[in-house]
Amino acid sequence: TDMIAVIVAAGRGERAGGGLPKQYRALAGLPLIAHAHDSLMRHPRVAGVVLVVAEGAEEMARAALDGRPVLAMVPGGATRRASVAAGLEAVAALGHGDRVLIHDAARPLIPRAVIDRLAAALDDAAGAVPVLPVADTLARGDQGALGDIVPRDGLQRVQTPQAFRLDAILAAHRGWAGGEEPTDDAQMLRALGEPVALVAGDPVLDKITHPADFDRAETWLAAASS
Ligand code: CTP
Numbered sequence: 326t327d328m329i330a331v332i333v334a335a336g337r338g339e340r341a342g343g344g345l346p347k348q349y350r351a352l353a354g355l356p357l358i359a360h361a362h363d364s365l366m367r368h369p370r371v372a373g374v375v376l377v378v379a380e381g382a383e384e385m386a387r388a389a390l391d392g393r394p395v396l397a398m399v400p401g402g403a404t405r406r407a408s409v410a411a412g413l414e415a416v417a418a419l420g421h422g423d424r425v426l427i428h429d430a431a432r433p434l435i436p437r438a439v440i441d442r443l444a445a446a447l448d449d450a451a452g453a454v455p456v457l458p459v460a461d462t463l464a465r466g467d468q469g470a471l472g473d474i475v476p477r478d479g480l481q482r483v484q485t486p487q488a489f490r491l492d493a494i495l496a497a498h499r500g501w502a503g504g505e506e507p508t509d510d511a512q513m514l515r516a517l518g519e520p521v522a523l524v525a526g527d528p529v530l531d532k533i534t535h536p537a538d539f540d541r542a543e544t545w546l547a548a549a550s551s
């Protein structure tokens with residue numbers, strides 16, 4: 326079956342700085358949000374995009390998308406979790422499709438093979454996420470001095486897009502009991518005891534968080550098109 330992609334783009338992009346929230350800033354001439362839309366829609370299994378934007382940012386989003394179609398555009402919330410929940414409710418209201426991809430607008434470049442792997446993993450699990458093993462040494466900082474080392478064996482960096490069966494991830498969001506804000510959706514599913522499958526991620530999916538990340542992504546883009 327086909328998948329509907331939810332792109333969350335309702336953040337403020339404070340760490341990236343710049344005059345405009347990062348999702349509207351250009352990478353090689355195209356706003357991040359348009360890159361993410363193209364990367365998702367290019368995949369034959371992706372049926373359409375539901376876009377979550379900050380309240381009042383609808384016009385800016387339409388301009389950035391420059392004619393790219395969306396199934397729905399809905400206002401997000403104060404946290405990423407709330408924004409995803411709004412997007413999932415919009416998907417549910419569409420009433421078609423039983424699988425979703427949830428994706429950060431701040432990850433503009435999505436290799437097709439990653440979506441292939443997610444779609445395949447979803448045949449046997451309610452959720453699947455792309456991961457990369459941690460390469461650096463991990464340690465706690467102890468007031469300016471090196472603290473305890475955290476064994477990195479088995480530790481994964483979790484990326485998006487994340488793939489879910491719609492009913493399962495919708496139930497996880499609707500049943501969220503509050504407390505510490507989750508930083509992604511897979512952890513919400515796992516909290517319900519549902520196993521989440523791991524597939525190989527890709528460095529190109531690393532999130533644009535800080536100003537220098539734009540340069541890194543432009544280098545990748547240039548390499549991919551040369
Ligand atoms: N996001 C969202 N709604 C929020 C917060 C975040 O839709 N209330 C989205 C962002 O737009 C981004 C993704 O979630 O695409 C990942 O979040 P992050 O990288 O933290 O983006 P920002 O919250 O915008 O950046 P920062 O934390 O630096 O302010």
Ligand code: MG
Pocket residue numbers: 336
């Ligand atoms: Mg944030």
